[in-house]
Amino acid sequence: MAKKILIIDDDPIIVKYLTALLEDNGYSTCSATTGAAALEVVKREKPDLITLDLEMPEEWGPHFYRRMTKDPELQDIPVIVISGMAGRHAIKKAVAYLSKPFDPDKLLLTVQRAIGLPD
Amino acid sequence: MKPKLLLVDDEEGIRKVLGISLADSGYTVLSAENGEEALRVFDHEQPDIVLTDIKMPGMDGITLLRRIKQQNPETEVIMITGHGDMELAIKSLQYDATDFVTKPISDDALEKSLQKARERILIRRKLKEYTENLESLVHEKSARLQAVAKSLASKASGAQQPPDPSRYQKIFDDMPCYITVRDRQYHLTAANRLFRQDFGEPGGSCCYELCKQAAAPCEDCPADKTFHSGCPQQTEMVFKTQTGASFNTLVWTTPVRDAHAEITHVLLMATNITQLSQLQDHLASLGLMIGSVSHAIKGMLTGLDGGMYLIDAGFAHEDQAQVMEGWEVVKLMVGRIRGMVLDILYQAKERAVVRTPVDLAVFAEELSSLIAPKMKRHGIRLVQEFAPGLGRFELDAGQVQAALVNILENAVDACIEDHQKTEHRVVFRVRREPQQVVFEVEDNGIGMDADTRAGIFTLFASSKADKGTGLGLFVAAKIVHQHGGEITVASEPGQGACFSMRLPAVCGEPQKNHI
Numbered sequence: 001m002a003k004k005i006l007i008i009d010d011d012p013i014i015v016k017y018l019t020a021l022l023e024d025n026g027y028s029t030c031s032a033t034t035g036a037a038a039l040e041v042v043k044r045e046k047p048d049l050i051t052l053d054l055e056m057p058e059e060w061g062p063h064f065y066r067r068m069t070k071d072p073e074l075q076d077i078p079v080i081v082i083s084g085m086a087g088r089h090a091i092k093k094a095v096a097y098l099s100k101p102f103d104p105d106k107l108l109l110t111v112q113r114a115i116g117l118p119d
Numbered sequence: 120m121k122p123k124l125l126l127v128d129d130e131e132g133i134r135k136v137l138g139i140s141l142a143d144s145g146y147t148v149l150s151a152e153n154g155e156e157a158l159r160v161f162d163h164e165q166p167d168i169v170l171t172d173i174k175m176p177g178m179d180g181i182t183l184l185r186r187i188k189q190q191n192p193e194t195e196v197i198m199i200t201g202h203g204d205m206e207l208a209i210k211s212l213q214y215d216a217t218d219f220v221t222k223p224i225s226d227d228a229l230e231k232s233l234q235k236a237r238e239r240i241l242i243r244r245k246l247k248e249y250t251e252n253l254e255s256l257v258h259e260k261s262a263r264l265q266a267v268a269k270s271l272a273s274k275a276s277g278a279q280q281p282p283d284p285s286r287y288q289k290i291f292d293d294m295p296c297y298i299t300v301r302d303r304q305y306h307l308t309a310a311n312r313l314f315r316q317d318f319g320e321p322g323g324s325c326c327y328e329l330c331k332q333a334a335a336p337c338e339d340c341p342a343d344k345t346f347h348s349g350c351p352q353q354t355e356m357v358f359k360t361q362t363g364a365s366f367n368t369l370v371w372t373t374p375v376r377d378a379h380a381e382i383t384h385v386l387l388m389a390t391n392i393t394q395l396s397q398l399q400d401h402l403a404s405l406g407l408m409i410g411s412v413s414h415a416i417k418g419m420l421t422g423l424d425g426g427m428y429l430i431d432a433g434f435a436h437e438d439q440a441q442v443m444e445g446w447e448v449v450k451l452m453v454g455r456i457r458g459m460v461l462d463i464l465y466q467a468k469e470r471a472v473v474r475t476p477v478d479l480a481v482f483a484e485e486l487s488s489l490i491a492p493k494m495k496r497h498g499i500r501l502v503q504e505f506a507p508g509l510g511r512f513e514l515d516a517g518q519v520q521a522a523l524v525n526i527l528e529n530a531v532d533a534c535i536e537d538h539q540k541t542e543h544r545v546v547f548r549v550r551r552e553p554q555q556v557v558f559e560v561e562d563n564g565i566g567m568d569a570d571t572r573a574g575i576f577t578l579f580a581s582s583k584a585d586k587g588t589g590l591g592l593f594v595a596a597k598i599v600h601q602h603g604g605e606i607t608v609a610s611e612p613g614q615g616a617c618f619s620m621r622l623p624a625v626c627g628e629p630q631k632n633h634i
Contacts, residue, residue, distance in 0.1 A: 011418060013448050017425025020441075024432055055414075084417035101420035104428065 002118045005111065006047035007031040008038045008064070009082070010056040014100075018051060018082075021104055026118030027111070035059030039067060042074055048115045051107075054083035054090055062090045069093075078114045082107070122237065123164060126150045127157040127171035127183065128199065137170075137224065144233070154178025154186075161187060161194075168236050169196045173207050173219075181207065184214050193243060195236035199224065297358075297368070297389040300375065301326050301342050308384060317360055326387075332359045342385040345372040349382060358389065367396035412590075415459060423452040458528070461521070462590035472515045472601050479509035479556065483549045486520060490527040490545075499534050499543045506550035514556075514602060514622055522595035526560045526618045529591060533564025533616060554624045555604070563615035572610055595620075 005027050007018045015031045022029050030045045032038035036059055042050070054061040061081065069075040081091055084100040096110045124146040128134050134150045141148045149164055151157035153175055161169070169187055173180035184196050198219040200208045208219040217239060218232040291298060292312040299321070300309040307321035307329065315321075318329045326342070327333040336343070341352035352372045359365045368389040375384040429445025432438075483505050494501050527545065534543035540563060548559040567575070576596040599606040602622045610616035 011422065013422045013425055013451070014418075016444075016448070017421070017428055020425075020429055020432055084414045084421070100417040101424050104424070 002026055002028040003048040003115055004028045004030065004045060006038065006041055006045060006050045008033075008035070008050060008056075008061070009053040010034065011053075014053070021107070022111070025108055028118075035061070035064035035067075038064055042068055042077070043071075047077060049111060050077055050079045051082050052079050052091070052094075054081060054085045065091050080107070080110055080114065121145055121147045122168060122240070123147045123149065123166035124168045124170060125157060125160055125164070125166040127152075127154070127169065127175070127180075129153060129172065129175045133172075140226070141170075144230070154180075154183040157183055158186060161190065165191065167195060167240055168217075168233070169194055170199065171196065172199045173204055173211065174201060181211055181214065184211055184216055188215055193240075195239055197232045197236060294388075296391070297387075299326065299387050299389075300384050301387060302384050303346060305336055318358070319361060330356075330358045332361065341370055341372045342387055345374050345385045346382055349374050355392070356389070365393075366391045367393045412459070412463065416456075419452050419456050419459070422448060423456075426452055459590065462525075462594050472518065474513040474515055476511045476513050477516050479512050479549060479551075480505055482516060482520070483509070483547070486523055486527070487547060489520075489524060490531065493528070493531055494545065497531065497535055497543075499531060499545060502544055502546040504546060504548040506548075509549060509551060509556075512551075512556050512622075512624065515598075518598045519602070519622070522598040522620070523558060523560070525591040525595045526620070530560050530562035530564065530616070530618075533562050533566070535564075537563075537565040537613075539613060552621075555621050556624070558620040558622075559617060561615065561617040566612045566614045566616055567608075567610040568612045572608060575608065576606065 005022050007015050007022070007029055008031070009015050009018070010033050012033060015033065019029045019031060030041055030047065032041045033056075035056060038050075041047075052061045052065065061083070065079065068077070078095045079091060079093070081094045081097045082100060082102055083097075095114045098107055098110065122145075124141055126134055126138055126141065126148055127150070128137070129152055131152070134152070138148045138150055146168070149160050149166060151160050154177055157169070157171065158178075160166075169183075171180045171183055175183075180198055184198065187194050187196055192215070195217040196211075196215075198208060198211045198216050200211075200219050200221050202221065204221075208221075211219060217236045220228045220232050291309075294311055295313065297314040297317070298311040299307050299314055301307055305325040305327065306323055307326055310318070310321045321329065325336075327336050331337065337356070339354070341354045341356075344350075344352050351374075352370075354370050356368050356370050357365050358368050369392050370387055370389045372388075373386050374382040375386055377383045426445045426448030429448060430442050431445075433441030433443075433445055483503070487501060487503055491501055527547065530545045534545065537543065543563055546559070546561040548557070548561070550557050550559075575592050596606050599620055599622065604620065604622035606618065606620045608616055608618050
């Protein structure tokens with residue numbers, strides 16, 4: 001079964017973009033547009049990797065990350081931060097930090113380094 | 120006094136003709152036929168200006184120039200050059216010749232060069248006068264200072280005469296900042312004139328009463344720290360006068376000791392830095408703008424990338440629907456970028472309001488047609504409530520349209536964001552009231568809480584995360600204020616919002632809207 005990536009971004013267009021990009025390259029995806037919804041999706045879908053936006057209305061990326069890592073079952077899921085904000089320290093354990101607008105090839109390479117090829 | 124001019128040329132004809140015309144122009148003309156003779160005359164007569172041929176038998180013009188400049192660097196030397204002597208002419212300028220004129224000599228060119236020489240002489244003379252004046256002034260002042268120092272020294276060492284207190288009082292009073300003296304009980308025992316003028320007579324009042332209109336001492340009082348440590352302190356404070364004006368001040372404190380070296384009082388000196396603080400605020404808001412705008416641009420560029428990717432992928436998979444989807448994204452992003460760029464341009468530029476009579480019904484229809492496609496795409500209903508007989512009204516159509524488009528787009532965005540209701544609509548109302556026109560935009564979108572409502576017309580307040588720059592409503596409010604009108608909003612979270620824009624018919628004084 002293809003490896004699954006959870007896309008978290010409040011902008012539906014960016015979700016659409018990442019979904020198409022990752023699925024075209026063989027990964028399966030799921031998505032959430034708020035931090036609160038994201039935690040539910042993580043629990044349900046158990047993704048292999050998460051791409052996370054930092055600045056979102058309601059709940060910010062770092063806050064979501066803190067809540068997620070309190071769950072021992074979820075705390076080791078690798079996270080790639082994709083954000084327009086300059087804040088490499090916001091999530092110290094992130095496996096990579098890509099700033100918007102990001103280079104799609106670089107993202108695919110980063111994903112591959114973190115979790116390997118889709119299957 | 121006529122300026123003295125020495126004319127040097129080996130051709131007698133030139134000496135004669137030029138000599139006559141120069142004498143006519145008001146110079147005392149001396150002449151020499153070669154370099155050696157010229158130097159002799161120069162020594163003897165010290166002319167202000169020397170006009171010399173550059174090519175002469177024996178000592179040439181350049182050598183003569185250098186010798187003259189050695190003797191008196193202030194002499195103005197004009198070179199007469201032949202047709203092919205450009206290199207020599209330039210060389211002469213390097214040796215500080217004033218100018219050169221080419222043979223055959225035209226009266227105009229010569230007059231210009233001479234005028235240049237005269238101006239240089241005049242400037243040099245003035246400079247000399249000033250310098251001499253300055254020097255004598257310095258001499259005079261230092262002599263006075265020395266005298267004062269001497270008398271002070273003799274007073275100090277001699278009869279222990281106390282210094283003249285009235286003089287210190289005058290200095291104290293004249294200082295262009297606020298100076299006060301405070302005892303340990305917060306009572307002001309002295310204040311200089313500027314302080315008394317802006318904050319009133321101390322009369323035994325406490326510092327916090329006069330400076331801050333407060334009932335208790337400030338936390339972090341710098342004077343208390345100085346009493347405690349004996350060290351000077353520096354801090355920023357906001358002072359408030361009885362009339363309610365406030366100043367940002369920079370405060371220094373220093374201890375005042377008695378004969379036993381005990382600190383009895385603290386002297387406070389405060390400088391008004393309100394303007395500086397305002398500048399700081401302005402800079403901070405500029406920084407905020409750059410941050411906010413660059414963040415928004417990053418989001419939009421990523422979206423644009425996304426749209427382009429979808430189009431590419433759609434073509435690759437021969438998936439028409441995906442191509443269309445990508446194209447819609449590109450259009451949306453380009454629209455957002457355009458809107459933002461226009462807002463920034465608007466914000467950056469002060470524009471005058473140009474009113475022209477506008478048919479309000481046509482104006483409102485046009486506006487509706489601008490926003491209708493976006494609303495249709497999102498399934499939002501546009502309800503037009505245009506009062507009958509709107510007639511014509513004088514306003515700046517372009518600007519008011521920009522303001523209303525911003526408000527209408529916000530209403531649409533508020534509806535898109537709202538997932539609670541199944542049906543969304545935006546009501547656009549236009550009506551006339553005595554002496555004004557009222558535009559209303561009412562949506563049933565997400566609405567706003569009081570905090571958001573309070574800040575929406577200020578710069579860079581955006582509640583739209585990546586999608587907003589916080590410029591739109593600020594620009595709208597600016598346009599309305601320039602028309603002498605007002606803009607208000609009523610809203611509750613979850614209940615939608617209603618923006619009202621009222622523009623007066625007669626051109627009132629436009630409200631100055633500072634940022």
